Amino acid sequence: MRRRTLLSTTGALGAAALSATTAGRAAAAPSARPAGVSAPPGADGPLRVPVILFDGVEELDFAAPYEALSAAGHFTEREVRVRYVTVDGPRSVTAAYGSRVRVDHRWSLDDADLLVVPGAATRAVRNQVCGPRSGAASFPGRRPKRPARD
Template sequence: MNRRDLFRASTAIGATGAVAGLAGALPAAAATTATAAGRPSAPAGSPLRVHIVMFDGVEELDFAAPYEVFSAARFFTGRPVEVRYVTTSRPGFVRASYGSRIEVGHAWAPDEADVIVVPGGGYARREDPGVWAEIRRGTLPRALRAAPREGLTVSALCTGVMLLSAAGLTRGRPCTTHHKARPDLEQQGGVAKNARVVDDGDLVTAGGITSGLELALWLVRRELGADAATGVEAMLEYEARGTVWTR
């Protein structure tokens, strides 16, 4: 364990007492968890696999916030959590909206994911790298269109929802996005809801650049249980805000 993980683990133990010991066995009660909807989750030995989609022009906070939340969630659940950055291009470096260079070591593999998270970025600058460039290129929308299967949740936040729209995944379904992209979402057939997070089962969307925190915290709550979500909130000293719309 590196020093950063050790600090986080110590914070997690102090905040909730939910972790019995990182090197020891978890309590028997942690062998399984329940989702927010009350249905049993996968067995503790089966990891929650989260893939965050990366592309040139992606907004830094859009991908970093979900990565942090899902990665921290492993301290508060008996179920392993695996988080990776993936790309429909060749693995390597992407340059984010504000110039950060992020190494993406994994290729697109939706059959190996339980949750896909699509960030946004660059929607206001149509000629620059970002969502519009990915829509024009077509590779990512086609990959998203082919991804849905039983057991997979496709999610997106901010203008990343417009990549789902380009893939036809939001047509006729409740969803949300950044307020400036909402007219486009509705024009393309999305049923926009005035909510921070919209959960339509296997399609979960969130609106606004900072909504990656709410999106990830909601999915942690749904997939790993309320204790995991509140544990992450205590660790990050952040409380999820806004309305979550569900059926």
């Protein structure tokens, strides 16, 4: 249960940081932006957080961030929009313990302010998310398990 407590605390801290950022922007002079210059894309809209799902993802690894980030939206003035996505479009995803989740959205870089990739980053996951020849150093494979000591 320590993991749930950690995620709840992290969500509350993230909400506080997001709130402080929003309050800081609101406190800034309204003329901080020159006339005719618009805000960067997504800065005034909701915080868009896609959670990428893939076959074999562990249930807690995608449900807990969804819950924590969705709750963060209740503590800030800025809306937080969290949704499940896949890289290959709408489909059902079978999680590690057999749960099936229907995902209705395809992931797009243009629709993300913060990206959540849950679970261990194995070669299979890297291939699903980034493509088989991505060479993504940020997705190292799992180390082999050590043999049990007698």
